[in-house]
Amino acid sequence: MKYSVAIAAEEAAGAGKKALEGFSAVHFGDEFCQARAGSPADLKRLKRRFPDKDFVWVTPLQAGAALERTAAGIKELHGAGLCSGFAVNDLGLLKRLLSGRDKVPVSLGRVLIYNLQRSLGSPYFRELLARAGALSFEVDSPESLGWLAEYPRAGINLHLPFGYLSHARYCQQAGEFTSLCGGLAVERVRELASPVHGRVYLRGNAYFTDNREAAEKILGGRPGRAGCVVVPLALARRCGGKAGFDIRRVLRCAALT
Amino acid sequence: MRTVVGITDFGEAELFAREADELYCGVPALANHRDGQRNLKDFRELGRIAALAARHGKPLLVAANEVYEPRAYRAAIAGLRKCLAAGAAGFIVRDAGLLREMKERGLKTELVLSSLALCFNVETLKFYKELGISRVVLPQHLDVREAAGILKNRLGVKTEVFYFPQSFCPNMDGACPYHTLAPRRQQNCRITLRSGGRDYSMRKPPEERMLRLLYGYLKAGADYLKISRDDPEKKQRVLSMARRASALAAGGASFDKFLISSRRWGWHEV
Numbered sequence: 001m002k003y004s005v006a007i008a009a010e011e012a013a014g015a016g017k018k019a020l021e022g023f024s025a026v027h028f029g030d031e032f033c034q035a036r037a038g039s040p041a042d043l044k045r046l047k048r049r050f051p052d053k054d055f056v057w058v059t060p061l062q063a064g065a066a067l068e069r070t071a072a073g074i075k076e077l078h079g080a081g082l083c084s085g086f087a088v089n090d091l092g093l094l095k096r097l098l099s100g101r102d103k104v105p106v107s108l109g110r111v112l113i114y115n116l117q118r119s120l121g122s123p124y125f126r127e128l129l130a131r132a133g134a135l136s137f138e139v140d141s142p143e144s145l146g147w148l149a150e151y152p153r154a155g156i157n158l159h160l161p162f163g164y165l166s167h168a169r170y171c172q173q174a175g176e177f178t179s180l181c182g183g184l185a186v187e188r189v190r191e192l193a194s195p196v197h198g199r200v201y202l203r204g205n206a207y208f209t210d211n212r213e214a215a216e217k218i219l220g221g222r223p224g225r226a227g228c229v230v231v232p233l234a235l236a237r238r239c240g241g242k243a244g245f246d247i248r249r250v251l252r253c254a255a256l257t
Numbered sequence: 258m259r260t261v262v263g264i265t266d267f268g269e270a271e272l273f274a275r276e277a278d279e280l281y282c283g284v285p286a287l288a289n290h291r292d293g294q295r296n297l298k299d300f301r302e303l304g305r306i307a308a309l310a311a312r313h314g315k316p317l318l319v320a321a322n323e324v325y326e327p328r329a330y331r332a333a334i335a336g337l338r339k340c341l342a343a344g345a346a347g348f349i350v351r352d353a354g355l356l357r358e359m360k361e362r363g364l365k366t367e368l369v370l371s372s373l374a375l376c377f378n379v380e381t382l383k384f385y386k387e388l389g390i391s392r393v394v395l396p397q398h399l400d401v402r403e404a405a406g407i408l409k410n411r412l413g414v415k416t417e418v419f420y421f422p423q424s425f426c427p428n429m430d431g432a433c434p435y436h437t438l439a440p441r442r443q444q445n446c447r448i449t450l451r452s453g454g455r456d457y458s459m460r461k462p463p464e465e466r467m468l469r470l471l472y473g474y475l476k477a478g479a480d481y482l483k484i485s486r487d488d489p490e491k492k493q494r495v496l497s498m499a500r501r502a503s504a505l506a507a508g509g510a511s512f513d514k515f516l517i518s519s520r521r522w523g524w525h526e527v
Contacts, residue, residue, distance in 0.1 A: 064403035067378040091353075092380030111432045115375055122327040122354025166428040166435060166446075169398035170462045177400045192450040192457055196443045200450060207428070207445070207459075 002228040003245055004056065004157065005236040009038030010186045012046050019237040020050060022244030027157070027230050029058035031089050031109045031138065032167040032206035034066060035174075035183035040073040047082055054084040056157075058138075061111060061169065062090040063179050071096050078104055087138055087157075088112060095128075103133030107157060110138050110164045113147065121150045138230070140164055141214050145225070158218055158226035160247070161235065161256055162189075162201055163211025171205035178205055188234070189257045201256065212251050258475065258503040261318075261417065262496055263486030265295050270306040274313045276496060281318040281349060282306065283486070286336040289320035289349075290373060290436065295486045300343050307344025316346035322371035324351065330358045341366060349394070351431070356388035365389075369417065372396045373431035379406040386412045393417065394483060397425050401473030408477050417481035418474045420499045421467040422524045424485045427459040465516065468524070472515050475506035498522050 004025035007015050012028070020026070028043050030036030037059050047055055057077060059070050070093060077083045079102075088094045089109035097104045108120075108129075119125060129135055129151070136155030139145050140163040148154065171178050173185030185204040192200040192207075201208040218226055231239070231250055239249035259278035264270050273280060283289040283296040284303055297303050303319070310317040319340045325333050333355060337348060347367025350356060351374040359368075370376060370385050372394040382393060392415040395404055408416055419425070427446045430436060435444040442448065446459040461467065475482075482503055484495050501522065505515055 061375060061377050062380075063377045063399055064406055065378075066403075067380055090377065090381065091375070091384055092378045092382075095384045096380050111429075114434075115373075115432045116353070117324040118326050119324050119352045119354040122330070122352075122357070124354045124357040166433040168428045168459075169396075170466075172427070172460055175463075177398070177403070179403060180400065190452060192452045194445050194450045195448060197445060200445060202452075 001226070001247075003247070004054075004228050004230045006058070006159070006230050006232050007046070008033075008036040009042050010036060010183060011233050012038070012042060015046065015049075015233060017050075019233060019240060020053065021240055022246075023053065023236065025054040025056065025084070025228065026050060027056045027058050027087065029087070030060060030204075031058055031087065031111055031164075032060055033171070033185070033204050034060055034063070034178045035181055036186070036204060037070075040077050043077065044082065055082060056085040056087055056107065057083050058087040058109070059093065060089050060109075060178075062093050063169070063177075066179060067093055067096070074104065075100075075102070078102060085134070085136060091115075098128060098131040105134035105136075106132040107136040107138055107155070110140060110144070110159070111167070113137060113139070113144050114164065116147075118147050120147050126150055139218070139226070140211050142217055145218060155227050156225045157228045157230050158215055159211070159230045160215050161210055161212045161250055161253065162203075162208035162232070163214060165200065165207040165209050167206035169205070173202075173204060191257045210256060216251065258479065258507070259481050260496060260499055260503075261481050261483045262492065263295075263484060264306070265486055265489060266297060267302055267305055267309075269489060269492070270309055272493065273496070274310050274315055277315065277484075279316050279318065279481070280306070280310055281320055281486075283320045284336070284340065286339065287319060287321040287333065288323035288325060290322050290371070290430075291320070291486055300339055303340060303345065304343040311344060316367070317344065318347050318349055318367070318369060319345045320349040320371075321355075322349045322351045322373055325355050327354055330355055334359060334362055334364060337364060337366075350390070353385070353388060356385070356390070360389055367391055369394060371431075372419070375429070375431045376407070377403070379410055382407055382410055382412060382414055386414055391415065392481070394419070395474075395479070396429070396431065397421065398429055401470060401477055404474070405477070408474075408479060415480040417483050418471070418479045419483050419485065420495060420502075421471045422464070422498075423488065423491075423495050424483075425461040425467055427461045468516055468519055469512065471502065472506055472512050475503055498524050
């Protein structure tokens, strides 16, 4: 089992060596917020500090001209061999990456998977995704894993302890679209209590649930396909130690915020 | 700007066939993004409405804008053919796998890409254009400045926007499970949550922001203005406001005038 720590752009400065002990990879960026995704320059700076880690650049939906900037950034990072993969949540960006001559290693993000759902099992998507240099998926529930049954050889990056619930591009916290806000909603995870669904976690423009029970099923149950577990930086700090990162501490952690 | 109104039965079709430029509806045989109560009863009712719309020279589209099981594509295509036989002019769709299947089976008709497909850029538009779409409904969470490329696309794809005061989900419809949760009172976006001893609600943008967005899209030349199937009792009023808003923007009114007029019409009450 491989471990990766998820670091959003604004957290990069606070990522110390100690926190990353026990992790072989970094998921840099954000799947939901354009302001948090960071730039290739941000990623390069972090890579210089952690040259021994594999890097995955994580990108959200691409509104308008953002796609061209992100595609150029991926080309640059891939060309320089700085990333082992690119997590993509935008269908247009995916199409662009799969149409190029370079075989870019692509990981389908949680928003894109939730948007495409069972159509990922169609002949159309099977043919399309066969063009990827290496294919993996960002997963956080048995439901999403179920939509990927046609890709038994693809890599699975399992996100813990927060499962995606929903998100907004018009960010309530920032009072603006995420491409225009300048990262106003940068803050720690906030816990909300839902009378119907229990605990809901808000981070910037995205809502999550505690997915540890579901994740344990994926890790230990018959699917058992997760090759990599991805945890947020805050929990990486709290659940690491001299002996390195311990996933059992994440699974037992009482307060996630 | 042309108006598109969602209808739920023959009675509504009679009301809107004259006033709207285009109608759309759902049928039970084709999965779409509204609960069953918003669907017509059957293909027979669809046929009656299509005939009525045709008498007024108005096209009738059918919503098939959910993701289908690939093994159900054959049945879905049979349903689509039945709709065309009943007089439908085309479909609102989102499933790329189904679109490819339709293309391969030679089912040619007008195809409108649902906002649920999350088309946020020209590259995504090209992706779906290759699968046969001729119009796109822009996602609600896309600012008009970001949509410039899509609005001015050279692919020949027409654009459609929601009348935002009526339709604006707090979260990203198309990548949000709340919509499909039933009953509606169980959706987090419709109930009050608590955070640090305070109430917290998932909110859509403030009224002025939504109006600014609508104004921007009307000025930028979106081709169609959509009024959803929801709120049957308010829909006539919504359509009247949508048409007035469209005329105001087309007439060169400033945003301040647009805002004042919209408030006077009571747009926030819908």
